[in-house]
Amino acid sequence: MGPGIPVIYRKALRDLWQLRSQALAIVGVVMAGIAMLTMLQIAFHSLLASRDHLFSAAQGNLPDVWVSLKRAPEAVARQVAALPGVAQVQTRIMASGKLALAGVDEPLQTQLVSLPDDGRQPVQNRLFLQAGRRPAPWSRDEVVISEAFAAVHHLQPGARLQVTVNGRTQGFRVVGVGGSPEFLYQLAPGSVFPDHAHFAVLWVPRSTLAAAMNMKGAFNALSATLSRQGTAPGHEADVLAAIDHVLDRWGGLGAIGRDEQISTRRLRDELAQIQINVRLLPTVFLAVAAFLLHVVFTRLVGLQRGQIAILKAFGYRTSTVVLHYALMAATICVAGALLGVLAGSGMGHWLAVTYQHNFRFPSLHHAVDLKTVLTGVAVAVLAGMAGASQAVLRAVREPVAQAMRPQPPERYRVAGIGQGLVARYLPQPARMVLRHLARHPGRALLTVAGLAMVVNFGVVYNAARITLAERMRELASLRVLGFTRSEVAHILMGEIGLLVLLSIPLSFACGWGLGWLMVQGMQNDLYRVSLTLPPEGYALAALVTLTSTLVSMAAVLRLMNRMDMLEVLQNRV
Numbered sequence: 001m002g003p004g005i006p007v008i009y010r011k012a013l014r015d016l017w018q019l020r021s022q023a024l025a026i027v028g029v030v031m032a033g034i035a036m037l038t039m040l041q042i043a044f045h046s047l048l049a050s051r052d053h054l055f056s057a058a059q060g061n062l063p064d065v066w067v068s069l070k071r072a073p074e075a076v077a078r079q080v081a082a083l084p085g086v087a088q089v090q091t092r093i094m095a096s097g098k099l100a101l102a103g104v105d106e107p108l109q110t111q112l113v114s115l116p117d118d119g120r121q122p123v124q125n126r127l128f129l130q131a132g133r134r135p136a137p138w139s140r141d142e143v144v145i146s147e148a149f150a151a152v153h154h155l156q157p158g159a160r161l162q163v164t165v166n167g168r169t170q171g172f173r174v175v176g177v178g179g180s181p182e183f184l185y186q187l188a189p190g191s192v193f194p195d196h197a198h199f200a201v202l203w204v205p206r207s208t209l210a211a212a213m214n215m216k217g218a219f220n221a222l223s224a225t226l227s228r229q230g231t232a233p234g235h236e237a238d239v240l241a242a243i244d245h246v247l248d249r250w251g252g253l254g255a256i257g258r259d260e261q262i263s264t265r266r267l268r269d270e271l272a273q274i275q276i277n278v279r280l281l282p283t284v285f286l287a288v289a290a291f292l293l294h295v296v297f298t299r300l301v302g303l304q305r306g307q308i309a310i311l312k313a314f315g316y317r318t319s320t321v322v323l324h325y326a327l328m329a330a331t332i333c334v335a336g337a338l339l340g341v342l343a344g345s346g347m348g349h350w351l352a353v354t355y356q357h358n359f360r361f362p363s364l365h366h367a368v369d370l371k372t373v374l375t376g377v378a379v380a381v382l383a384g385m386a387g388a389s390q391a392v393l394r395a396v397r398e399p400v401a402q403a404m405r406p407q408p409p410e411r412y413r414v415a416g417i418g419q420g421l422v423a424r425y426l427p428q429p430a431r432m433v434l435r436h437l438a439r440h441p442g443r444a445l446l447t448v449a450g451l452a453m454v455v456n457f458g459v460v461y462n463a464a465r466i467t468l469a470e471r472m473r474e475l476a477s478l479r480v481l482g483f484t485r486s487e488v489a490h491i492l493m494g495e496i497g498l499l500v501l502l503s504i505p506l507s508f509a510c511g512w513g514l515g516w517l518m519v520q521g522m523q524n525d526l527y528r529v530s531l532t533l534p535p536e537g538y539a540l541a542a543l544v545t546l547t548s549t550l551v552s553m554a555a556v557l558r559l560m561n562r563m564d565m566l567e568v569l570q571n572r573v
């Protein structure tokens with residue numbers, strides 16, 4: 001460290017180096033929380049940008065209204081177009097059918113959608129092609145097939161299909177592979193989840209479908225784009241009611257707005273679920289990180305009471321001393337946040353690509369914006385400051401003369417937990433563990449809560465290191481008094497082991513609560529999701545917790561076995 005660095009900053013760097021193992025563990029917790037936050041934010045904004053781009057008038061031109069009906073002449077469409085608030089109307093023919101594919105014995109379903117006979121793009125719900133072309137003008141047997149089905153069955157332009165519609169079977173030739181905005185989420189009739197292996201969307205020339213459905217000069221599906229007047233707040237419902245009034249006599253099944261269309265609705269629900277996870281999951285990790293920082297800094301400022309008093313005696317202002325410790329906490333949090341942003345960026349891209357299994361976007365708009373990075377860093381730093389502030393402020397407010405004196409020993413009292421049957425039947429190391437926990441109930445409770453909320457090596461390791469640091473003189477005294485190394489290890493590790501065992505049932509309850517919140521966010525008017533937690537899930541959580549505990553204990557026991565007991569007793573703590 002160069003001479004140009006102020007003393008207070010050099011001290012901060014030196015303290016960080018001495019706390020490096022605990023700091024790295026906290027960095028890991030912060031990184032996990034910020035990585036989760038960044039991943040979910042990137043996935044959310046990627047889906048949102050991709051949706052807005054595809055639904056725009058310049059791309060897919062997703063309509064505002066959909067209506068299915070039995071059969072209506074084309075003249076009826078002009079009546080709908082003349083309604084106030086309606087800007088543009090498109091009629092189509094749609095039909096369900098069965099699909100036969102060479103080499104596939106399972107039943108296959110298909111939804112057929114008409115295309116203009118002249119080979120042009122539809123006015124609304126425009127096709128996006130990923131291979132091939134649209135049907136040629138006035139073709140009779142050319143189709144475009146949905147890319148999800150084509151990908152599963154390895155279909156390319158030139159493939160042959162057999163389609164049965166309205167009791168008639170006809171052969172078709174695939175000339176294009178693609179999709180449209182209304183079929184981002186492709187559901188077979190009566191299905192809840194996509195089944196790309198057994199359901200396909202086919203876009204066919206209108207005259208071909210009209211002949212099969214006996215709808216020459218008629219339609220059974222209508223979509224409409226509303227004007228600014230029609231989309232104004234409170235006016236959309238009036239326009240939908242007016243459309244229903246016109247189409248009721250033609251077997252109209254009720255007009256629905258864009259928000260109720262299946263693809264847009266499912267995508268909206270998914271985005272809402274991501275937002276719930278953004279608020280929920282990172283909060284758990286950052287809360288644990290704040291707790292760990294609180295414990296570490298409480299111990300650190302307790303050890304450095306004399307140093308803080310000397311700094312203030314030499315003229316350092318209270319704000320400077322606070323800045324010293326704030327710098328340490330901020331360094332830990334910023335390091336974890338930056339690592340979390342880097343990890344979350346890659347994970348966010350992976351998650352967004354994963355969503356394409358259900359939402360068949362032609363392309364994803366993926367980018368890490370500066371706002372996401374700054375938000376992650378700011379949230380991590382605020383969590384760290386919240387955790388360390390109480391301990392630091394309590395230390396700097398202590399009068400200089402009082403801080404110069406050795407810290408008074410704790411006032412011990414006879415703990416009820418160490419009396420009666422407990423004192424009679426438990427060995428001495430076990431009684432010492434229980435008495436120590438009873439004298440620090442708040443910290444024990446927070447440790448149990450931290451372990452219950454998140455299974456992480458950092459939580460267990462930091463708790464064990466803090467316990468070792470606080471009880472170092474006590475353990476050394478016990479060794480001098482004749483306690484064996486094994487008995488001293490039992491006292492140290494017994495406390496952590498007991499806290500971990502207490503945290504496991506609580507972690508099950510916390511996990512159930514988080515699962516319930518996530519399930520509630522996934523449910524909508526179309527379907528309900530039941531909360532099911534299999535026994536193997538509980539077993540895996542307990543196994544991971546116990547494994548991380550054993551690894552942490554082994555690391556801390558190694559440190560304890562390397563301690564010089566006489567040197568520990570000679571030092572004033």
